[in-house]
């Protein structure tokens with residue numbers, strides 16, 4: 551039986567873990583892997599809209615009177631309903647802890663409303679591909695609208711809200727928050743697998759001080775499935791996905807040691823080959839007997855034309871995967 555995390559709502563200002571990862575340095579990262587080589591006109595148009603339009607709408611007026619939404623459970627039910635109305639496929643609530651905040655950053659609101667939106671599997675039937683790259687960005691933009699609208703709902707109700715856009719330059723790490731919000735389990739490929747949607751979705755968050763009833767991490771047996779399955783590892787063109795779990799990578803919220811993807815191999819490939827995504831599309835969790843695409847049709851297994859693999863780089867120099875270290879005092883701490 552899990553303990554109720556709401557008994558541990560942390561202090562309002564949460565400093566990033568000094569041992570955690572630094573904010574993602576996109577520009578330096580691309581330079582480190584030889585420069586941005588993905589040139590797709592449609593993708594560039596989406597990026598322009600995100601940075602030039604959506605970023606201007608991150609803030610808004612807060613109503614003078616804070617609306618009483620009743621209990622934290624009622625508040626959570628209300629904001630989840632709003633998220634779904636705005637187009638979220640997934641929504642959950644997590645408490646923010648220092649390990650969820652990038653090193654050197656801080657956040658002023660302890661509750662995260664985490665939202666996810668599904669990507670269309672049809673765009674990933676061949677990976678890497680321009681279609682797959684565009685679909686990733688299409689969902690970043692679409693989910694961006696969800697977090698912007700959700701933040702304004704909170705402000706209209708008199709509560710502060712901070713947009714943490716799915717595309718990046720965020721103060722928080724979306725994946726650990728989404729795990730705590732019950733979105734699924736961490737797969738061998740380093741992405742979250744949802745029991746029904748698989749791993750083909752993107753994540754964004756809104757932070758607020760509105761008291762909300764947090765959700766709990768789930769244990770749907772996905773980690774155990776990964777221990778028997780090797781599909782993503784076999785289809786990874788850069789050979790970046792590990793055979794074994796790594797105790798030094800920290801435990802996930804289910805208490806499993808994490809699989810640690812070699813970013814020194816993945817990132818150079820990812821940056822040259824349309825954000826790759828082969829591990830997401832080939833994830834066997836899509837292709838179990840009941841897996842279907844957006845139209846309810848059985849999903850065909852994708853083809854992966856393996857490209858030339860660029861030389862590996864030092865993963866620590868680029869952007870090490872965040873560890874999932876949890877203090878034993880954390881209500882989310884589990885150890886098997």
Ligand code: SF4
Nearest residue numbers: 786816826827828829
């Ligand atoms: S994105 Fe591509 S290169 Fe990176 S881990 Fe996944 S399959 Fe491998």
Ligand code: SF4
Nearest residue numbers: 737776779782833834
């Ligand atoms: S392909 Fe298999 S091992 Fe890899 S993440 Fe998906 S279920 Fe886990």
